[in-house]
Amino acid sequence: MRPNEIADALEEMVFTGEFNDGDRLDEITLAARFGVSRTPIREALQRLVVSGLAEQLPRRGVFIRQPGPVELMQMFETMAEIEAACGRLAAMRISDAALDRLAQTNALCQAAVTAGDADGYYRENQEFHHVIYHETGNSFLEHEALRLNRRLIPFRRVQLRWRGRMGQSMSEHETIVEALRDGNAVLAADTLRAHVAVQGEKFHQLIASLRMAAQ
Amino acid sequence: MRPNEIADALEEMVFTGEFNDGDRLDEITLAARFGVSRTPIREALQRLVVSGLAEQLPRRGVFIRQPGPVELMQMFETMAEIEAACGRLAAMRISDAALDRLAQTNALCQAAVTAGDADGYYRENQEFHHVIYHETGNSFLEHEALRLNRRLIPFRRVQLRWRGRMGQSMSEHETIVEALRDGNAVLAADTLRAHVAVQGEKFHQLIASLRMAAQ
DNA sequence: ATGCAAATTCTTGTATACAAGATGATTGAC
DNA sequence: GTCAATCATCTTGTATACAAGAATTTGCAT
Numbered sequence: 001m002r003p004n005e006i007a008d009a010l011e012e013m014v015f016t017g018e019f020n021d022g023d024r025l026d027e028i029t030l031a032a033r034f035g036v037s038r039t040p041i042r043e044a045l046q047r048l049v050v051s052g053l054a055e056q057l058p059r060r061g062v063f064i065r066q067p068g069p070v071e072l073m074q075m076f077e078t079m080a081e082i083e084a085a086c087g088r089l090a091a092m093r094i095s096d097a098a099l100d101r102l103a104q105t106n107a108l109c110q111a112a113v114t115a116g117d118a119d120g121y122y123r124e125n126q127e128f129h130h131v132i133y134h135e136t137g138n139s140f141l142e143h144e145a146l147r148l149n150r151r152l153i154p155f156r157r158v159q160l161r162w163r164g165r166m167g168q169s170m171s172e173h174e175t176i177v178e179a180l181r182d183g184n185a186v187l188a189a190d191t192l193r194a195h196v197a198v199q200g201e202k203f204h205q206l207i208a209s210l211r212m213a214a215q
Numbered sequence: 216m217r218p219n220e221i222a223d224a225l226e227e228m229v230f231t232g233e234f235n236d237g238d239r240l241d242e243i244t245l246a247a248r249f250g251v252s253r254t255p256i257r258e259a260l261q262r263l264v265v266s267g268l269a270e271q272l273p274r275r276g277v278f279i280r281q282p283g284p285v286e287l288m289q290m291f292e293t294m295a296e297i298e299a300a301c302g303r304l305a306a307m308r309i310s311d312a313a314l315d316r317l318a319q320t321n322a323l324c325q326a327a328v329t330a331g332d333a334d335g336y337y338r339e340n341q342e343f344h345h346v347i348y349h350e351t352g353n354s355f356l357e358h359e360a361l362r363l364n365r366r367l368i369p370f371r372r373v374q375l376r377w378r379g380r381m382g383q384s385m386s387e388h389e390t391i392v393e394a395l396r397d398g399n400a401v402l403a404a405d406t407l408r409a410h411v412a413v414q415g416e417k418f419h420q421l422i423a424s425l426r427m428a429a430q
Numbered sequence: 431a432t433g434c435a436a437a438t439t440c441t442t443g444t445a446t447a448c449a450a451g452a453t454g455a456t457t458g459a460c
Numbered sequence: 461g462t463c464a465a466t467c468a469t470c471t472t473g474t475a476t477a478c479a480a481g482a483a484t485t486t487g488c489a490t
Binding site (some may be wrong): 039047138140210 | 254257258261266286288290293296299300303304341353355356361428
């Protein structure tokens, strides 16, 4: 197993909650677990640290760093803004083929909602957003959006299981597709922002206001 | 010298154009240069690769990856969107103290323009933007903005030396401060977006500048 | 002379040995 | 009995040795 794969495996383990916040990633244990020496483990750990999934304390070790409520809110807010930006750009550049693809994805989403298939909904929902990222025509932004999206996957999954959320999300998708078809950049951006930001915006504003006022 | 510092030093060398696109970062040479063994060099290189400043080809080595004209435009466009997002959020949350700080920074900017002090202008301009990032009250977004800002520094510096750009930039700053003071999120976002996107729209000049900077 | 192939050399990738610092345990003093 | 200091042990960090794959060079044939 190569460092890349080890890093991916570790990332996956962080995402699936196999590690808790503050857990130390012991090099020797991991080396034994993956059947390699400490060297490739250390390289994999470096990647986790740079990705922000873990924290390194000199001469102490590498520790899992799961985001707390505040940071999570901030990450969702950032994702909302990035998605809004993607919507804005996609509204100006999206192809007819991609619009069809979005409509098709939405139909599959609707079917999943009807069938109560949360995993299916989740999969098509991801596809929906990935298409929008891609249709910005900006592969750098697309990459950034995918990166943050991926980071938020475990938390988004929980989010989508909330009662009534899938249905509401569906109708937002419809609005987004219409806005993109009309080239309505502002509506596409605003709807996408709200679509992602739903749960935390007001709570976050409270926290942010309190923190700013305290200074 | 520790891997962190080595990575920072290498990053700096990439930014200052000491390396050209496609240059191979030879482990042995770097080890000799920094007076350490290959091990910490390899860890530093890992960091560069994850940061996107270099590319790793298995069994071939690590190669410097300077953005080309197209990617550079995409990065500026992304920066413009992120700055717009920062402006939007800051308009809702900025403190009076920070507004004063922005006004003060603008005054120093103006003084630098009058004195023809490009470096001073550049420094205060950076401060201006950093304050806005911070006033989003979202330290995650702030961090992302700083990261991309930093990545674009070498190209932005060139940009700011264009004839007449400093004066135009100044008047945009004034508009931004007013929008923030009024809590006008849309105007703050749109002005900031345009303020940053100028470079991308005039990409021909950027290419020319890039060639000059690379030499 | 040129093109291809084999072998040498060089570089990366991995394992291991060693150094240095941190943690925890044990022993001694109060 | 408790607290502190010192010592042992364990972990990280670095250097080096070794393995494997790439590139280059050299030699041979056309």
